Amino acid sequence: MNAGLLALITSAEVLYAAACGMFGSRPGAPLWLSWPLPIWNALMGRRPQPPRPNYxxxxxxxxxxxxxxxxxxxxxxxxxxxxxxxxxxxxxxxxxxxxxxxxxxxxxxx
Ligand SMILES: [Zn+2]
Known part of the structure; x- marks a missing residue:
């Protein structure tokens, strides 16, 4: 595998990860952007916030x-x-x- 193709794939992965981090946490985010978020939260020990009561x-x-x-x-x-x-x-x-x-x-x- 040549170095140019490897750099292209790596930069595409980095861009995809950045897009997931920026847009995946928004409500109603598509699954192709939001799927890594629960895994990251579990790895970081963060729990999803429970819904707040509607006072x-x-x-x-x-x-x-x-x-x-x-x-x-x-x-x-x-x-x-x-x-x-x-x-x-x-x-x-x-x-x-x-x-x-x-x-x-x-x-x-x-
Ligand atoms: Zn009285």
Whole structure:
């Protein structure tokens, strides 16, 4: 085998390896570019990252299922009455825009 052909094959292999490294890791990369990546990652001890949870979708599903927390007032205060058998009501004060500003509880001991 002559030296020119060997150099041509070697440079073609190097170019192919560089193309695999540059484009093979992209999502949706064709298999002829992406096949060495899992082997390299295994050799380097890298594990593929698990897919991240879709927080926007989780929040939307929680809203649809009614799993969201009750509305929190802007002013912090007691949210739970500790009086036993309390019959008092809770007045909600809202801003003009609608958010809950304060929640005032009036205790009525029986
Ligand atoms: Zn109370």
């Amino acid at each position: 926007a979708r989780i929040a939307r599903l929680e809203r649809e299922l009614g799993m969201t927390e009750p509305e929190r007032p802007m002013r912090a205060g007691r949210t739970v009455c500790l009086t036993k058998g309390c019959g008092g009501g809770t007045v909600e004060i809202r801003t003009w825009q609608g958010p809950l500003a304060a929640s005032i509880h009036e205790c009525e001991t029986p």
